[in-house]
Amino acid sequence: MQALTIDFIMSLDGYGAAEGWPGWWGLEGPEYLAWLEQLPEQDHPILMGANTYRVMSELTAAGEEGTDVLDDVPKYVFSSSLEEPLTWQNSTLVRDDAVEFVRRLKTESDRPLRTLGSMSLCRSLLTAGLVDRYRVVVFPVITGATGQERIFDGYPDVRLDLVEARTFDQRSQLLEYVPTVLEGPPLG
Numbered sequence: 692m693q694a695l696t697i698d699f700i701m702s703l704d705g706y707g708a709a710e711g712w713p714g715w716w717g718l719e720g721p722e723y724l725a726w727l728e729q730l731p732e733q734d735h736p737i738l739m740g741a742n743t744y745r746v747m748s749e750l751t752a753a754g755e756e757g758t759d760v761l762d763d764v765p766k767y768v769f770s771s772s773l774e775e776p777l778t779w780q781n782s783t784l785v786r787d788d789a790v791e792f793v794r795r796l797k798t799e800s801d802r803p804l805r806t807l808g809s810m811s812l813c814r815s816l817l818t819a820g821l822v823d824r825y826r827v828v829v830f831p832v833i834t835g836a837t838g839q840e841r842i843f844d845g846y847p848d849v850r851l852d853l854v855e856a857r858t859f860d861q862r863s864q865l866l867e868y869v870p871t872v873l874e875g876p877p878l879g
Contacts, residue, residue: 694803694823695793696732697813699842701827706838707810716830720860723828727757734764735802738793738816741770743808748779761807767796769812790819797821810842817870818847825851826867828859848873 700715701707709716715723739747744766751758766782769789777784785792789812796804806813816822827842851868858864 693797693800695738695797695816695821696803696805696824696826697817697822698805698807699810699813699827700830701842702830702832702834702838704833704835704838705842706834707808707840707842709832709834709837710839711837712832712834716832716834718830718832718860718862720863723859723863724757726857726859726865732803732805733760735805736765736767736796736800737761737805737807738767738769738789738809738812739807740809740812741768741773744768744770744773744777744779744782747807748777748782751779767792769809790815790821793821794819810840811845814845817849818872820872822870824854824867825849825870826855826865829864829866831862848875850877 699707702709702716747758747761751761762780764781766779767785768777768782769785769792771786773784775784793804793816806816813822817825850871850873852871853866853868855867856865
């Protein structure tokens with residue numbers, strides 16, 4: 692069975708994006724970018740929803756720096772609103788139930804899986820117990836006035852066991868966990 696890693700970048704107050712702010716909140720830094728380039732999972736299949744697909748495929752089509760590395764990666768796009776054919780190469784439209792599809796894909800894939808954005812998809816996969824690693828990079832900004840897309844809203848209670856931590860460029864913090872979905876708060 693292949694592992695599934697959820698990946699998010701976020702502000703300190705838990706937002707995945709903020710109105711008017713550049714990508715990575717303008718704080719991507721050379722250490723962080725080098726780490727991204729060296730990730731062993733660069734060729735692992737990506738799971739995403741329709742909104743993330745729309746944004747990322749447009750960035751790639753526009754020649755956004757660094758997005759071209761995703762062209763050759765298999766992408767599974769979960770959507771009831773998108774139509775085939777998808778224009779971003781190596782993208783497969785999936786209309787099946789995401790949880791059941793990913794459960795099956797974890798047994799059939801020849802490589803581990805990862806997500807890109809797609810908060811509601813990630814929430815569903817985590818709730819179903821399909822997530823093996825939960826990785827976030829926290830950027831040192833608070834976007835309370837402009838923040839959009841609160842990452843953890845609607846999540847179940849989850850215990851996180853830290854397996855890796857690292858600081859990039861003396862400002863951004865990588866935190867990688869093994870998640871365990873809880874029935875509720877622990878007793879005692």
